[in-house]
Amino acid sequence: MASSKQIFIAIIGAGGVGKSFLSQLDALASRRPSPKLNLVYISTSKKALYDASYSPIPIAGAIEKLAAVSQAPPALPQLADYLAAAPAKVVLVDNTSSQDVADAYPDFLGRGISVVTPNKKAFSGSYRLWQDIFAAAENSGAKVYHESSVGAGLPVISTLKDLVDTGDRVTKIEGVFSGTMSFLFNSFAPTSGSGGKWSAEVTKAKELGYTEPDPRDDLNGLDVARKLTILARLAGLPIESPTSFPVQSLIPKELESCTSGDQFLQKLPEFDIQMEETKKAAEKQGKVVRFVGSIDVASKQVKVGLEQFDASHPIAALKGSDNIISFYTERYGSNPLIIQGAGAGGDVTAMGVTSDLIKVLGQIV
Known part of the structure; x- marks a missing residue:
């Protein structure tokens, strides 16, 4: 059964916005010790850092640890399997502009994995994808927020x-x-x-x-x-x-x-x-x-x-x-x-993502 005292964080994308978000996540975890925020997955398009037992990854050194590994990221359906089987509730943070990741949101959300993201493509692509994303979230109770998809950190x-x-x-x-x-x-x-x-x-x-x-x-x-x-x-x-x-x-x-x-x-x-x-x-x-x-x-x-x-x-x-x-x-x-x-810049965009994460934490804990 999922523990209410910890939340697992999975991150796709470790570029400009991703690095700024990690810095803000580290500060958030220090300021708000409960629920405990455990980073269990981080990936770029070429590498991924995670293990089968969902071992916490130190947030402050995650970028360096990721750079040192040779493990390729799993396919998105396999990532959904991995996160859905986690022994705690999971929030997926997509810091990319990938259409492939956006297309997978209904699968993640449908399996109870909440999503926060600045990825415009998920919400401005086909109207069918838009409908599928919010229908999946409603059916499972997972949350989806995308403040930074318009105007970076502006509300x-x-x-x-x-x-x-x-x-x-x-x-x-x-x-x-x-x-x-x-x-x-x-x-x-x-x-x-x-x-x-x-x-x-x-x-x-x-x-x-x-x-x-x-x-x-x-x-x-x-x-x-x-x-x-x-x-x-x-x-x-x-x-x-x-x-x-x-x-x-x-x-x-x-x-x-x-x-x-x-x-x-x-x-x-x-x-x-x-x-x-x-x-x-x-x-x-x-x-x-x-x-x-x-x-x-x-x-x-x-x-x-x-x-x-x-x-x-x-x-x-x-x-x-x-x-x-x-x-x-x-x-x-x-x-x-x-x-x-x-309305642009890594730090202000990441601020919108972090703000969305805080909203999700307030609803799923």
């Missing part, structure tokens, strides 16, 4: 859930959902001054670590579309997928076939005129251009792309790589409930 999902669960009617959600796009447009089209050339700003953003290794993975708008899909579903819209509504790509068609991110950046200056014209058109109206996502709940319209805003608008006034999300609801009237702050 975006929990706020939306609270609005819906308390009976408020959400009419519109609008905002800047990408730290990359926020940084790019705050630099390219600032509210004062002229900004640099588009290609130069994209290159700078990559050098500073704000973009993916291939910036096209940010500029195609799909990351924002995934986040909008999640929020729209939570607001009650059965959105089929992130490609089932208009998403504006900022990749010139001629550069979609570039073989690498470096080749893309080399050729991007040839297309600066297009973005410059977009910026100038906004300036003629006394406005600035920003890359935003919006959900009109009443008309069931979701879209991602460039919009013009007055310089005094909260979306225009963002700094750095901050995110901003505005919830328009019946209760809040014409003045939206606004959440703003860092």
Whole structure:
């Protein structure tokens, strides 16, 4: 029978977010001795650290111990078997962006294994997967939380859930959902001054670590579309997928076939005129251009792309790589409930995961 005095933690993914989460987990285990949090499994895509007797792994040295082993990770069905047979309740922490792991959530949840994760793909993929995940959790009593799938550690999902669960009617959600796009447009089209050339700003953003290794993975708008899909579903819209509504790509068609991110950046200056014209058109109206996502709940319209805003608008006034999300609801009237702050980074993303873990512990112990 599962002990109520200990909880087993299993972690998939030990990269940037995974390392930050381990540090926060170590601090949490020290601050809250009960229930005892035992790390029993940790893996990357190539290695796994665990044993048949569920021996606790020292949290502080887990990354180093994992690096020293040669054991390959089990297939996901075998991992589910292993965790389901554990002599205590288990929380699986998925710090990856793997579709394969996301697809396995219904299996884990259906066998009583709770899941916390920043993995957007689980909640923005097919609508059937979304339904299967929450049905499995409801049937087994396992918990699933994914605060960091939108806005890193910002309380975006929990706020939306609270609005819906308390009976408020959400009419519109609008905002800047990408730290990359926020940084790019705050630099390219600032509210004062002229900004640099588009290609130069994209290159700078990559050098500073704000973009993916291939910036096209940010500029195609799909990351924002995934986040909008999640929020729209939570607001009650059965959105089929992130490609089932208009998403504006900022990749010139001629550069979609570039073989690498470096080749893309080399050729991007040839297309600066297009973005410059977009910026100038906004300036003629006394406005600035920003890359935003919006959900009109009443008309069931979701879209991602460039919009013009007055310089005094909260979306225009963002700094750095901050995110901003505005919830328009019946209760809040014409003045939206606004959440703003860092929407990217290992530490803040891990904070959202750790916060979700604390919520799960409060429900399963």
